[in-house]
Amino acid sequence: MTARSPREAVNPQPPGAPATSAQPDARRWRALAVCLVAGFMTLLDVSIVNVALPTVRVGLHMSTSGLQWVLSGYALAFGLVLVPAGRLGDARSRRAVFLTGLALFTAASALAGAARSQEWLVLARLLQGAAGGVLVPQVSGFIQVLFQGAERGRAFGALGATVGLSTAVGPLLGGLLIQLFGPHDGWRWVFYVNLPIGVAALPIAYHLLPPPRPTAERAGHRDFDPVGVLLLGAGTVALLLPFVQQQQWHGAVRWLLLPLAAVLLAAFVLWEHHYARSREPLVSMALFTVRPYAAGVLLSLVYFAGFTAIFFIFTIYLQTGLHYAALTAGLAVTPFALGSGVSAMIGGRLVSRLGLLLVEFGLVLVLLGLLASAVVVQLWAGPAIGWATVLPLLVAGVGSGLVIAPNQTLTLQCVPVARAGSAGGVMQTAQRVGSAVGIAVVGSVFFARAAGPHPDWTLAFQLGVTVAAGLVLVALLVAVGESAASRRAAARSGP
Numbered sequence: 001m002t003a004r005s006p007r008e009a010v011n012p013q014p015p016g017a018p019a020t021s022a023q024p025d026a027r028r029w030r031a032l033a034v035c036l037v038a039g040f041m042t043l044l045d046v047s048i049v050n051v052a053l054p055t056v057r058v059g060l061h062m063s064t065s066g067l068q069w070v071l072s073g074y075a076l077a078f079g080l081v082l083v084p085a086g087r088l089g090d091a092r093s094r095r096a097v098f099l100t101g102l103a104l105f106t107a108a109s110a111l112a113g114a115a116r117s118q119e120w121l122v123l124a125r126l127l128q129g130a131a132g133g134v135l136v137p138q139v140s141g142f143i144q145v146l147f148q149g150a151e152r153g154r155a156f157g158a159l160g161a162t163v164g165l166s167t168a169v170g171p172l173l174g175g176l177l178i179q180l181f182g183p184h185d186g187w188r189w190v191f192y193v194n195l196p197i198g199v200a201a202l203p204i205a206y207h208l209l210p211p212p213r214p215t216a217e218r219a220g221h222r223d224f225d226p227v228g229v230l231l232l233g234a235g236t237v238a239l240l241l242p243f244v245q246q247q248q249w250h251g252a253v254r255w256l257l258l259p260l261a262a263v264l265l266a267a268f269v270l271w272e273h274h275y276a277r278s279r280e281p282l283v284s285m286a287l288f289t290v291r292p293y294a295a296g297v298l299l300s301l302v303y304f305a306g307f308t309a310i311f312f313i314f315t316i317y318l319q320t321g322l323h324y325a326a327l328t329a330g331l332a333v334t335p336f337a338l339g340s341g342v343s344a345m346i347g348g349r350l351v352s353r354l355g356l357l358l359v360e361f362g363l364v365l366v367l368l369g370l371l372a373s374a375v376v377v378q379l380w381a382g383p384a385i386g387w388a389t390v391l392p393l394l395v396a397g398v399g400s401g402l403v404i405a406p407n408q409t410l411t412l413q414c415v416p417v418a419r420a421g422s423a424g425g426v427m428q429t430a431q432r433v434g435s436a437v438g439i440a441v442v443g444s445v446f447f448a449r450a451a452g453p454h455p456d457w458t459l460a461f462q463l464g465v466t467v468a469a470g471l472v473l474v475a476l477l478v479a480v481g482e483s484a485a486s487r488r489a490a491a492r493s494g495p
Contacts, residue, residue, distance in 0.1 A: 028146040031208040032155055035139045036162045038102050038201050041194050042132030043163060045074065045109075046435075047170030050315055051326040052187040055178055056121070059187060066118040070125050072244030077129030078136075079432035080236055084229045086137030086425025087282050090418060091224060093212035094138045094145070099205060101135030106198030113191035124191075140408070140424030144417050145210060150352045153409045157348010160405020161341045169337045171315050172330030179327045225275055228268060228282035235264035239433060243440035283422055287415065291489075293423070295482040296411025299475050301430040303363070303407075305438030306471030307400060310336075310370065312439050313446045313464040321450065321457030322383060332386035332393075339397025344405040351406040356483045359410070362402025363476040369396025370469040374462045381458045403475075442467050 025031070049056075053067050062070075089097040108128040115121035139159060147155045177193060178186035238261035242254040272281040288294045311333060318324040318332055343362075350358055372392035380388035408427065415423040442464045449460035 024148070024151075025146055025210060027208050031142065031146060031205075031210070032158065034201055034205045034208055035098070035142055036158055037197065038098070038105075038205065039136055039139045039159070040162045040166045041197050042078075042101075042105055042135055043166035044170050044173070045128060045132065045191075045194070046078070047166070047311060048174040048190055049074070049170075050312070051171045051174040051319070051330060052178060052190045054319075054326075055183050055187045059184055060115065060118055060121060062118045062121075066122060068245065069122045073122055073126045074129035074132075075244055075432060075436060076237060076240055077126045078133040079240055079429055079436075080233050081130050081133035082137055082429045082432070083232055083283060083422060083425040084224075085134040086141065086421035086423070088224065089138045089141050089421040091280070094141050094421065095206070095209040095211060098135055098138040098142075098209060099202060101131050101133075101138070102198055102202055102205065104131035105135060106195060106202075109191045109194035109198065113188040113195075115188075136428060137421050137425035140412060140427075141421035142209065144412065144415070144420035144424075150349075152413065153351045153406075154345075154348045156409040156412070157345050157351070157405040160348065160401060160408060161344035163344075163404050165337050165341045169334075170330075171311065172327070172334055172337070175325065175327035175330035179325075225272075225279070225282040228271055228275060231264055231268035231271055232282065235261050235268055236429065236433075238264060240436050243436040283426055284419055287419070287423055287426070290414050291485060292414055292482070293411055295478060295485075296407055297427050297430045299359070299407055299478045299482075300411070300427055301434040302471055302478060303403060303475040304431040304434035305441070306370075306468040306475065307366070307403075307438075308435040309438040309442035309468050309471075310396075310465065313442060313461060313468075316446070316450075317457055317461045318386065321455070321460075322385065324386070328386065332389065335390045335394040336397035336400070339394045339399075340401040340404075343398040343401030345401075347402040347406045348409065351409050355406075355410060356479055356486070358406045359403055360476065360479045360483070362399040362406070363472060363479060365399025366396045366403065366472050367399075367469055367476065369393060369399060370465050370472065374465040374469075377458055377461055377465075438468070438471060442471075 049070060053070070056062060056070065057067055060066075085097060085101070105128060108124050108131055112121055112124035112128060115124055140156075143152060143155045143159065173193075174190050177189045180186065181189045238257045242249070242257050245254065269285060272283055272285050275281045276284060276286075288297075314333060315329050318329040319326065324332070347358055347362070369392045372395065373389050376388045376392055377385060411427060412420065412423060445467050446460045446464035449456050449463060
């Protein structure tokens with residue numbers, strides 16, 4: 001086994017950061033549990049709605065465009081506010097921002113469940129997405145504040161398990177709720193299920209989460225950089241919109257938004273360099289000069305492009321191609337969820353010893369699982385495919401758990417606590433962008449074979465999985481490249 005690279009040995013508090021000699025908060029694990037419950041609820045709503053769309057269409061007589069906005073509106077609003085919300089938590093009070101996001105998300109869930117029209121539901125989903133984007137970056141910020149050393153790896157392992165489980169369990173839980181409450185109004189409980197969780201979590205979070213640091217400790221970090229917020233927000237929307245609206249916005253005109261996004265994001269980078277000369281920027285560009293952080297964000301972007309798209313095409317393949325019920329389609333992806341949840345917890349404990357080697361091993365397992373599922377579908381195509389894919393999805397899920405949490409730990413451990421929220425927001429924005437691009441790219445390949453009067457659902461799934469596996473392979477190459485760069489840096493620095 002190779003020695004650990006500098007990426008695993010990076011001091012979580014770089015020079016100039018405040019000392020961390022204070023005693024750990026005795027309530028830190030209970031505080032983390034509250035954060036993870038709230039984070040699970042918001043991330044769950046990315047995937048749980050997929051299986052509810054057929055009943056939503058019938059219940060509200062929605063157009064295809066309206067259904068697309070139920071999905072894409074949430075993703076757009078979520079990605080739009082991640083970085084500004086993370087920065088707001090760094091600059092002001094993470095607890096206050098977290099509680100605000102949780103309260104808004106709970107209220108928006110009630111509005112979505114009570115929707116009486118297409119426009120009502122779309123607006124509620126936009127508010128839900130924005131509230132989720134406010135809440136989620138505070139979780140990684142609290143982990144940076146509350147945990148140190150090996151404990152931080154275990155905490156990020158729990159967060160990684162939450163990310164994996166929320167993504168994979170969504171279709172199962174959505175199908176179960178529709179089964180319990182009926183095809184007409186069952187979709188409403190996909191949103192109402194958040195209400196008791198949110199109401200119970202609010203007072204507990206207020207009691208357990210640490211209050212803001214003294215004003216003196218936040219001196220120099222209170223500027224909010226409104227120009228940076230506008231440039232990043234406009235650039236993010238221009239980048240995401242062509243992908244999340246791909247199925248509804250036909251023609252090549254939408255791709256003109258991509259060069260506009262490039263211009264806006266370049267202007268954002270230039271502005272942040274200028275702003276940082278005298279004030280604290282929305283995103284410190286110095287973060288990207290730290291190779292482990294830059295590599296970790298890139299790996300997240302590419303991996304989520306492949307990983308998230310699998311659930312999208314698999315549930316469509318099962319429900320539309322093989323006529324699975326919503327609950328049965330959800331059960332079919334449960335092996336991935338179980339494997340991911342268990343291995344993320346284990347990965348969080350091993351990352352301090354194995355570092356990037358653990359991430360590389362996880363990516364190899366994901367690749368093997370995805371490619372095996374493509375082969376299995378060819379051999380056992382038919383109604384029993386849900387059983388035939390149990391083992392490949394379990395292997396891929398185990399690998400995914402060894403990627404998400406360890407990569408997040410390694411990426412954020414070199415970030416000062418004062419920038420934990422904005423740095424985590426950037427990483428999560430990369431994940432959202434990756435998810436949108438991956439679903440668009442993999443979905444295009446999938447629908448090219450699944451459309452028309454004689455769709456070939458098996459071939460469509462196989463081609464989609466192959467493209468997703470190619471994206472995972474790129475993530476593996478990023479990890480291998482970072483390992484090699486770390487070894488070269490260690491060799492230059494000497495013993």
